[in-house]
Amino acid sequence: MYRYDEFDRRFLDERVAQYRDQVRRRLAGQLSEEEFRPLRLRNGLYLQLHAYMYRIAIPYGTLSPAQLRMLGHVARKYDRGYGHFTTRQNMQFNWIKLDESPDIMADLASVEMHSIQTSGNCIRNTTSDPFAGVADDEIEDPRPYCEIIRQWSTLHPEFSWLPRKFKIAVSASKKDRAAVHVHDIGLYLVRNAEGEVGFQVLIGGGLGRTPIMAKVLREFLPKKDLLSYLEAALRVYNEYGRRDNIYKARIKILVQSLGIDKMREAVDAEWAKMDHTPLDLDNETVRAIIAHFAPPAYAAVGKDDDAVFQAAVASDRKFARWMKYNVAHHKQPGYAIATVSLKPLGTPPGDITAEQLDLLAELSETYGFGEVRVTHEQNVVFPDVRRSDLPAFYNALAAAGLGTANIGLASDIIACPGLDYCTLANARSIPVAEKLGEHLADREEEVGPMKIKISGCINACGHHHVGHIGILGVDKNGEEFYQITVGGSADEQSAVGGIVGRAVSSDQVNDAVDKLLDVYVRMRCEGEDLPATYRRVGPEPFKEAVYGAH
Amino acid sequence: MVLIKGRQVVADSWRHLDDSDPLPATGAVTISWERWTVERGTIARPRAQLGLRIPNTVTTAVIGADADHCGLIAVAFPNFGDGRAFSQARVLRSQYGFRGEIRATGNVLRDQLQFMERCGIDAFEVPERALTEDWLAAFSEFDLFYQPAADSRPWIARQRAGRN
Amino acid sequence: MVYRTATGAGLPGQFTIRAPNESEPSAVTTETKLYAITASRLRDGAVIYFAGKQTWSVKFADSAIAPDGDALLAEAAAGPPPLEAVGAYVIEVTQAEGIIRPVGLREEIRAFGPTA
Numbered sequence: 001m002y003r004y005d006e007f008d009r010r011f012l013d014e015r016v017a018q019y020r021d022q023v024r025r026r027l028a029g030q031l032s033e034e035e036f037r038p039l040r041l042r043n044g045l046y047l048q049l050h051a052y053m054y055r056i057a058i059p060y061g062t063l064s065p066a067q068l069r070m071l072g073h074v075a076r077k078y079d080r081g082y083g084h085f086t087t088r089q090n091m092q093f094n095w096i097k098l099d100e101s102p103d104i105m106a107d108l109a110s111v112e113m114h115s116i117q118t119s120g121n122c123i124r125n126t127t128s129d130p131f132a133g134v135a136d137d138e139i140e141d142p143r144p145y146c147e148i149i150r151q152w153s154t155l156h157p158e159f160s161w162l163p164r165k166f167k168i169a170v171s172a173s174k175k176d177r178a179a180v181h182v183h184d185i186g187l188y189l190v191r192n193a194e195g196e197v198g199f200q201v202l203i204g205g206g207l208g209r210t211p212i213m214a215k216v217l218r219e220f221l222p223k224k225d226l227l228s229y230l231e232a233a234l235r236v237y238n239e240y241g242r243r244d245n246i247y248k249a250r251i252k253i254l255v256q257s258l259g260i261d262k263m264r265e266a267v268d269a270e271w272a273k274m275d276h277t278p279l280d281l282d283n284e285t286v287r288a289i290i291a292h293f294a295p296p297a298y299a300a301v302g303k304d305d306d307a308v309f310q311a312a313v314a315s316d317r318k319f320a321r322w323m324k325y326n327v328a329h330h331k332q333p334g335y336a337i338a339t340v341s342l343k344p345l346g347t348p349p350g351d352i353t354a355e356q357l358d359l360l361a362e363l364s365e366t367y368g369f370g371e372v373r374v375t376h377e378q379n380v381v382f383p384d385v386r387r388s389d390l391p392a393f394y395n396a397l398a399a400a401g402l403g404t405a406n407i408g409l410a411s412d413i414i415a416c417p418g419l420d421y422c423t424l425a426n427a428r429s430i431p432v433a434e435k436l437g438e439h440l441a442d443r444e445e446e447v448g449p450m451k452i453k454i455s456g457c458i459n460a461c462g463h464h465h466v467g468h469i470g471i472l473g474v475d476k477n478g479e480e481f482y483q484i485t486v487g488g489s490a491d492e493q494s495a496v497g498g499i500v501g502r503a504v505s506s507d508q509v510n511d512a513v514d515k516l517l518d519v520y521v522r523m524r525c526e527g528e529d530l531p532a533t534y535r536r537v538g539p540e541p542f543k544e545a546v547y548g549a550h
Numbered sequence: 551m552v553l554i555k556g557r558q559v560v561a562d563s564w565r566h567l568d569d570s571d572p573l574p575a576t577g578a579v580t581i582s583w584e585r586w587t588v589e590r591g592t593i594a595r596p597r598a599q600l601g602l603r604i605p606n607t608v609t610t611a612v613i614g615a616d617a618d619h620c621g622l623i624a625v626a627f628p629n630f631g632d633g634r635a636f637s638q639a640r641v642l643r644s645q646y647g648f649r650g651e652i653r654a655t656g657n658v659l660r661d662q663l664q665f666m667e668r669c670g671i672d673a674f675e676v677p678e679r680a681l682t683e684d685w686l687a688a689f690s691e692f693d694l695f696y697q698p699a700a701d702s703r704p705w706i707a708r709q710r711a712g713r714n
Numbered sequence: 715m716v717y718r719t720a721t722g723a724g725l726p727g728q729f730t731i732r733a734p735n736e737s738e739p740s741a742v743t744t745e746t747k748l749y750a751i752t753a754s755r756l757r758d759g760a761v762i763y764f765a766g767k768q769t770w771s772v773k774f775a776d777s778a779i780a781p782d783g784d785a786l787l788a789e790a791a792a793g794p795p796p797l798e799a800v801g802a803y804v805i806e807v808t809q810a811e812g813i814i815r816p817v818g819l820r821e822e823i824r825a826f827g828p829t830a
Contacts, residue, residue, distance in 0.1 A: 097758035157668035161633025420828035
């Protein structure tokens, strides 16, 4: 993974000093709340329902053991012993004090972490495929380009006061595990007809109030042009993006109103006027970054490896189930990608305790090369587990309550913090997720792959639009109701789900979801996921199941 | 208002005319962009005596074409969250080679000064009551930067490659 | 400004969150609406309530309540210390048998903590 050099370290020290001074000025009354708010937001500090919430960037989801332990330390020392992984591969702490926040930032800096630009109308943390570097279907490791973008976008002087937040995702696999289509800019590493690797550039995707799938801005962008082209696109957005209405300020609205062709013309015109030279990525720079992501020293497959593993599958039903759902194919023979579920039944999705963070750190050293990845589905990936180690690894997880075998199943629900923590929320998400997960656990194997996503308000942090089943909390005269959508998808087939009907009360959610699943199970063809069935049969059978004939 | 230029508080040598004020025969004056667009044909003035106050809604291409006529361009930050003028300044410097003064006006925050300076803004109008000693320190809070901008400061990728 | 401070009932442990489709507690409430003032405490973000006499409290039960919310807010804003309370606003409360409660799930959660 990327390790800081002296420049990165000194830069971060300067940022900590700056922030410490900003907090000092606020506490001394030299800054008003209005003036201070954007400054703290640019350092990831929100004022939420019960306390400050601190959002820490996890660049493209990658964490080292030292970083995991530091998050555990922050949870223990400054919070209530736990943290929360978000749908953007970040970590949030919910019970933070303003006057301690500079100390947290300094502690994080000691392990090469920060919270810069995790909020505010600026370029946010770049996200990526949690299987990057180990997926068997990727063209090239996307992480070096994420890191290049991270550095370029950090305290960018021109693009730190944009019309609205700006999210970039990079992926290099046919199978999209990074929800690239719902980002302001999405980048796919692709190969052109000449065999050269570059980027397909998508623009204008996003969820929130107006869910829109990104459109292709450029079919092929040579690697060396990555930053100059991004700069041209961002400049067009900074200049023309709407600022009169917060709900129309994302770049997706600009792309929608101009049309993708006009948008392309505008970006190309700006790009043509710019001097690219300072931003051109030269091979030397790229090679130096790529070197940080070199594959680890994989061991050769031992002749007994498979026997150890097969014996465990045969003798331990729980392990066999975990193997089936939580373990994915690795490009290196003898290795596997294992996903640790942070969705044990009846707990808030994505929550993790300080002790569990410490354990994951230890396990990543024992069963891997000291690296884990956080997924946008709020789970944790161990990218390099030897297949022969899987039984022992599973047992260690299970002993700590982390052995839930439900990845990709109905109880692997993603959810935002909702009204229990968030000032924006209209309704609670966590209790709905907990109850629904428990309710569906008995039938989830019969249902098969299923993505249920819950947001507590229209801002859609829980990605409800792109859930196979999406649940959106709404407020009706002070009571919580939930609007249900069906058929959404966040993968390469990306689609926004259709609204099933009028919102239901919280105690009707489980029943409504059951009925939707009944329709899917009854009507699906072999190998179809729910969005595919929905595309084929249309919305009517689903509507009828929940609301009766009409 | 206090003017910061060259990282110090200086006297403002420009007169800022209302649209109804007659244009004096000599002296450094700024006029609004609206007035300029109407009267430009009749204004013959050395560059050093003409400044334009531009709203942040005028596109950089339009301003850039007229930048040659003036020695000062005042860009506007109607509120601190509206960052259009960062791009206006950067483009004026980087694409049109504007060498006159670019002055930030409006709701200028201390904590934005270094960003503004990197985008090519070299003068800052600040409310007198807001100005404290530590405003001037804001220009040097960072001495490392991850990207090139309109200034000549080195940036990290180049420094790493030993090329400054 | 005349206000009443609620008695020390209504502590966190005694309060349960209503399911959305349950009706309001049936206890008789006063005819005129009552209001309190809440804010976040600057240094730690804690939920605080204006308790009258230029003081703020982390306990909901300490809230000063009055029928004129705006006047109460003005009074809260007037007093020192000026920095303590961030984003003060008026909330509606009910009072029955000397116990005050916030109106609405959001304020219940702010007053008594997350439900899950």
